[in-house]
Amino acid sequence: MRNWLVVGVLLLTQSQCARRDDAPIIILITVDSLRWDVLGAYGSEHGLTPNLDKFARQATRFDRAYATSSWTKPSIVSLMTGLLPSQHLVLMSGLKVHLNRAEQFADTDKKQELMQDVNQRLGRLSVVPPHLPMFQEFLSGYARGAFVNNPHLHAQFGFDRGWDSFGFFPSKTFQTGTMYANTPVMNGRIREFLANHKGPKFVWAHFNDVHYPYGPLETYLSRVRKTEVGFDLTRYDMGMHEQLATNADQDTVSLLFDFYAAGLMQFDANLGQLFQELRQRREYDRALILVVADHGEEFMEHGAMGHGNNLYETTFRVPLLVKLPHQNQPFVRGDVVSLIDVGPSILHYANRLDLSPYSGRSAPLVTESRAGKGAVGALLSNDLRHLQTLVLGDEKIVVDVASGHIDLFQIHGDHEVPLENQQRAKALETKLLAVVGQYNFIGLVDQEPHQHSSDPLIDDHMMEQLRALGYVE
Numbered sequence: 001m002r003n004w005l006v007v008g009v010l011l012l013t014q015s016q017c018a019r020r021d022d023a024p025i026i027i028l029i030t031v032d033s034l035r036w037d038v039l040g041a042y043g044s045e046h047g048l049t050p051n052l053d054k055f056a057r058q059a060t061r062f063d064r065a066y067a068t069s070s071w072t073k074p075s076i077v078s079l080m081t082g083l084l085p086s087q088h089l090v091l092m093s094g095l096k097v098h099l100n101r102a103e104q105f106a107d108t109d110k111k112q113e114l115m116q117d118v119n120q121r122l123g124r125l126s127v128v129p130p131h132l133p134m135f136q137e138f139l140s141g142y143a144r145g146a147f148v149n150n151p152h153l154h155a156q157f158g159f160d161r162g163w164d165s166f167g168f169f170p171s172k173t174f175q176t177g178t179m180y181a182n183t184p185v186m187n188g189r190i191r192e193f194l195a196n197h198k199g200p201k202f203v204w205a206h207f208n209d210v211h212y213p214y215g216p217l218e219t220y221l222s223r224v225r226k227t228e229v230g231f232d233l234t235r236y237d238m239g240m241h242e243q244l245a246t247n248a249d250q251d252t253v254s255l256l257f258d259f260y261a262a263g264l265m266q267f268d269a270n271l272g273q274l275f276q277e278l279r280q281r282r283e284y285d286r287a288l289i290l291v292v293a294d295h296g297e298e299f300m301e302h303g304a305m306g307h308g309n310n311l312y313e314t315t316f317r318v319p320l321l322v323k324l325p326h327q328n329q330p331f332v333r334g335d336v337v338s339l340i341d342v343g344p345s346i347l348h349y350a351n352r353l354d355l356s357p358y359s360g361r362s363a364p365l366v367t368e369s370r371a372g373k374g375a376v377g378a379l380l381s382n383d384l385r386h387l388q389t390l391v392l393g394d395e396k397i398v399v400d401v402a403s404g405h406i407d408l409f410q411i412h413g414d415h416e417v418p419l420e421n422q423q424r425a426k427a428l429e430t431k432l433l434a435v436v437g438q439y440n441f442i443g444l445v446d447q448e449p450h451q452h453s454s455d456p457l458i459d460d461h462m463m464e465q466l467r468a469l470g471y472v473e
């Protein structure tokens with residue numbers, strides 16, 4: 001792993017101040033579970049994203065952007081640290097199994113013991129390691145505000161580092177329709193932050209509108225669905241979602257896609273409003289704005305629903321739209337880029353790249369030349385599987401870490417097709433090991449935890465929120 005000169009670099013950046021007149025406003029929007037192919041800008045004809053499509057007409061659209069995992073935490077840590085999951089190791093695999101076991105022993109010593117086990121043994125794999133710098137730490141001189149509502153990104157997992165203001169917005173209730181329906185609430189806080197800071201400012205907002213259970217359904221469902229749902233919508237919660245998503249037939253898959261579409265319409269409408277307010281304040285034009293997803297979402301394309309199950313293009317490839325300050329023309333980029341390129345690119349535009357640990361590294365969203373010649377690696381580690389992947393141009397290899405089983409694919413447009421070629425498989429496996437590295441899950445679990453406080457990582461409140469996300473049954 002890279003040897004970071006953290007202390008020296010931090011001291012250096014603290015002595016710098018962004019020049020108020022030319023420092024761009026930077027807005028990073030991460031959208032949980034947003035598929036790239038549901039956006040009109042990427043060719044969808046569903047008409048769900050008029051505001052994103054309008055945004056894309058003055059932005060650069062990356063057609064081959066990849067996450068580093070297919071679920072939230074490892075992907076967002078990669079975005080913040082510029083490291084692959086096999087390097088940052090924030091994987092939290094095994095959590096669901098442990099939490100479910102602990103839940104069976106409500107209010108007993110056994111539960112306490114199991115919860116301690118979750119917090120201690122798996123703590124190492126759930127918290128951003130304190131020695132790994134996150135790119136926002138190098139934007140001193142900027143007013144930095146983070147606004148997130150996914151419990152995986154809570155302050156207690158280390159995501160509050162480097163912000164002047166870190167807002168976590170749990171849903172008010174976990175009842176139907178209100179779980180993630182807080183984009184308007186978050187927008188209010190973002191608006192306040194932007195209005196209160198006149199100088200250089202950086203906002204990160206993570207929106208959960210299209211994370212399951214999808215919605216809200218009341219406002220937007222009738223616009224995308226013309227047939228009856230067949231049950232009372234207020235009954236659609238996490239439990240019902242899981243019931244529907246398990247062994248879903250074609251009609252159920254199409255119903256759930258309509259729910260997803262309704263959530264997406266809400267997100268798009270609220271994003272449009274935020275952009276409109278920036279225009280009214282004459283800040284839109286000079287802003288650097290990035291919209292990206294942490295992973296996609298699948299609707300049985302590969303035998304599963306949701307995300308975090310595999311590393312196919314449906315969940316591993318993500319939308320990425322970047323509007324540079326004063327950009328008013330659309331551009332399309334077809335080269336392979338990754339979430340790990342986002343941080344260095346933001347630092348480049350803020351004139352901080354050379355002051356950061358990314359110094360000397362290319363900022364591929366700017367320069368088109370990616371170190372590693374277009375290769376992006378990823379790791380999916382969940383309770384059931386540990387997969388590593390490497391995309392190199394139009395080829396893709398997926399290795400099952402436990403069995404050593406290798407799948408080789410050729411990427412054709414929006415999907416991959418299996419390829420039989422032992423020699424290529426061997427060559428790509430060698431490259432994968434060079435880029436992604438050896439991965440030893442068993443060895444990791446026994447490492448010392450790095451908690452950044454003595455509070456338990458997962459208390460009853462966090463447990464309730466993780467249940468709402470489907471991480472505890």
Ligand SMILES: [Zn+2]
Pocket residue numbers: 032033071072073294295
């Ligand atoms: Zn996510």
